[in-house]
Amino acid sequence: xxxxxxxxxxxxxxxxxxxxxKIFGDDPKSVLPQLHDGIDKAxxxxxxGHVIGLNNINVDIQxxxxxxxxxxxxxxxxxxxxxxxxxxxxxxxxxxxxGENILNLPDDKLRQLRQTRMSMVFQKFALLxxxxxxxxxxLAPMVRNEDKVKSEKEARYWLSRVxxxxxEDAYPHQLSGGMQQRVGIARALTSNADFMLMDEAFSxxxxxxxxxxxxxxxxxxxxxxxxxxxxxxxxxxxxxIADHLVVLKDGFVVQQGNPQHIILNPSDPYIEEFVSxxxxxxxxxxxxVMKPSKTTKKTAGSIDSKQSLEQLIAQADGDVxxxxxxxxxxxxxxHIEMTQVYKALVRYNLTTSRRAK
Amino acid sequence: xxxxENVFSFFGLSEWCDSGKQKxxxxxxxxxxxxxxxxDIPFPSLDNLHKACASIPQSRDLTASLEDGFLYIxxxxxxxxxxxxxxxSWMLDSALYLFTNTPWWILLPLFMLAVQWSxxxxxxxxxxxxxIIFYLATDHYSYAMQTLSIIFVCTVLCVVIxxxxxxxxxxxxxxxxxxxxxxxxxxxxxxxxxxxxxxxIFKITEPKLYGLAIILYAIVPxxxxxxxxxxxxxxxxxxxxxxxxMTKRQLLFNVQVPLAMPNIMAGVNQxxxxxxxxxVIASLVxxxxxxxxxxxxxxxxxxxxxxxxxxxxxxxxxxxxxxxKSALKRMNKTYHG
Numbered sequence: 001x002x003x004x005x006x007x008x009x010x011x012x013x014x015x016x017x018x019x020x021x022k023i024f025g026d027d028p029k030s031v032l033p034q035l036h037d038g039i040d041k042a043x044x045x046x047x048x049g050h051v052i053g054l055n056n057i058n059v060d061i062q063x064x065x066x067x068x069x070x071x072x073x074x075x076x077x078x079x080x081x082x083x084x085x086x087x088x089x090x091x092x093x094x095x096x097x098x099g100e101n102i103l104n105l106p107d108d109k110l111r112q113l114r115q116t117r118m119s120m121v122f123q124k125f126a127l128l129x130x131x132x133x134x135x136x137x138x139l140a141p142m143v144r145n146e147d148k149v150k151s152e153k154e155a156r157y158w159l160s161r162v163x164x165x166x167x168e169d170a171y172p173h174q175l176s177g178g179m180q181q182r183v184g185i186a187r188a189l190t191s192n193a194d195f196m197l198m199d200e201a202f203s204x205x206x207x208x209x210x211x212x213x214x215x216x217x218x219x220x221x222x223x224x225x226x227x228x229x230x231x232x233x234x235x236x237x238x239x240x241i242a243d244h245l246v247v248l249k250d251g252f253v254v255q256q257g258n259p260q261h262i263i264l265n266p267s268d269p270y271i272e273e274f275v276s277x278x279x280x281x282x283x284x285x286x287x288x289v290m291k292p293s294k295t296t297k298k299t300a301g302s303i304d305s306k307q308s309l310e311q312l313i314a315q316a317d318g319d320v321x322x323x324x325x326x327x328x329x330x331x332x333x334x335h336i337e338m339t340q341v342y343k344a345l346v347r348y349n350l351t352t353s354r355r356a357k
Numbered sequence: 358x359x360x361x362e363n364v365f366s367f368f369g370l371s372e373w374c375d376s377g378k379q380k381x382x383x384x385x386x387x388x389x390x391x392x393x394x395x396x397d398i399p400f401p402s403l404d405n406l407h408k409a410c411a412s413i414p415q416s417r418d419l420t421a422s423l424e425d426g427f428l429y430i431x432x433x434x435x436x437x438x439x440x441x442x443x444x445x446s447w448m449l450d451s452a453l454y455l456f457t458n459t460p461w462w463i464l465l466p467l468f469m470l471a472v473q474w475s476x477x478x479x480x481x482x483x484x485x486x487x488x489i490i491f492y493l494a495t496d497h498y499s500y501a502m503q504t505l506s507i508i509f510v511c512t513v514l515c516v517v518i519x520x521x522x523x524x525x526x527x528x529x530x531x532x533x534x535x536x537x538x539x540x541x542x543x544x545x546x547x548x549x550x551x552x553x554x555x556x557x558i559f560k561i562t563e564p565k566l567y568g569l570a571i572i573l574y575a576i577v578p579x580x581x582x583x584x585x586x587x588x589x590x591x592x593x594x595x596x597x598x599x600x601x602x603m604t605k606r607q608l609l610f611n612v613q614v615p616l617a618m619p620n621i622m623a624g625v626n627q628x629x630x631x632x633x634x635x636x637v638i639a640s641l642v643x644x645x646x647x648x649x650x651x652x653x654x655x656x657x658x659x660x661x662x663x664x665x666x667x668x669x670x671x672x673x674x675x676x677x678x679x680x681x682k683s684a685l686k687r688m689n690k691t692y693h694g
Binding site: 085087110111112113114115116118119120122124126127128129130139140142143144191197 | 591593594596597598599600601602603604607611612615616618
């Protein structure tokens, strides 16, 4: 089932999740051996009354990148993210951070880890209703008992980065959902932690605000290079922000890797079904469809590898035959033919199966 | 009579029964030795069994032995409880002294300030002032002040004891399971029943006697609502606090208690109202204040005296309720809009 594919490249692994299991029930350890024998979720529930939350999870979270964990409700994604800062205790497995197993940390070390290295953004914002926006933003330094003047300055800075200047003295209930979540993000950034856990952070917001929040996050990430673990049930959102995508189903990893690669090479019928509904022109990037060699033929123009196919089609003005040079930071890295572009818009399996008929 | 005599003789217990007979008082009825018809068989209660078998105690022996038992432990209870509760007497005495000996023209503006600060409403302040003027004009002022000072001391103590107890209850299910039956009992036991053992333990002239009765009766809502309030704090907010590494202490003082505050204040409001109810009844055990006038009205059938005191109590109840409720409302507004 597991296909750890490509593009792990040279980036450092910040957190490494190894053989993680979580079983909910009266005696979780007793079910563990059966899981190793490969029994499925429904069977376990019928036979033992235990619910499998996570089933043998192995994920490497890369430093400075956005790892998106995607799955439908009940897939165990929220359970998984809560293991990283141990809001939920696992049944078995390990989570390595700097070579140390987080799951073995004593209480005081764990608290220190949460205070200094991990911040979290929640689906329902979870702001303190009796504190002002500024006080909410200062939560992490306040918990660490840091100097008030300095942390207030920092909180004001981050509030202005999320465009909330002037709202410092408002109470959370006076703000809209999108603004409350921006306070949530400012609170996470003020903690200065290198890890940011985002649990369905934008799911409670309406679509337009969600898009602008995604842009805000990508914007911030360009400067900050935090290690972000982002949970979502929305594939479009996942594809937009993910450097590394992990697809969960019923508590196990169905496929993980570069999101572009997953769209082009779904390893499983479940993933295929998932990706069938997306707007491929908007999601696929020129860089993932191009041929990585320079062409000798005459090119009609050049395009950046990060642009979407939609943008290329727009640039080509509907032309179906031309060839474009693909550049990365003004250096040519490959070329792309328009015919390739149109082929990539259709699911590969679909075309082959039709042909077979 | 003697419905169960045959049963005892059947089991060969006649001898044991007879040993319980002290002096054989032979009544005319027992000589007749009537048979009991089957439809007249009574329930084998203690008294009925005693008739058949003198060794079995009567019901009145049960109540008598309860009393004896209580009298037996009374000296030791006294030695323990007396010093512990002595501060209560001092507090009540000094509060009574303070409230009744401060001249009215100092207390009146002080009340105005206090009410205005806590309720922030000119309407309520004006109402309170006119009530106090009513007390002054009808010469009920000193009685009302006595009642108020007792309520003041008892409510403060209820909060000081009740809030930490409620916090303990919210933190541990075991503590909750142990305390709930006690709280249920305190709440349902008729108020007069508290007074009886307290009269046995303390001298009737001691203020702590009625102080304790009021606190025991009025402390329940503040404990219950503190427990409830803390348990109802949004789980998501608690999770966020944990995710940022708050210690248990930080969690309690920065998140749980402030967010439970509306519920705790609702409990305080209830506690104030219940102290007022009890302070009237406590006039039976020498609690001063408006209650004594009511008692006078009942004892001497003085309708007018009782009625006026009754109105005084109602006004006091309205004042305390409105002031504490508007403080609560103001708090809710800042939190939840």
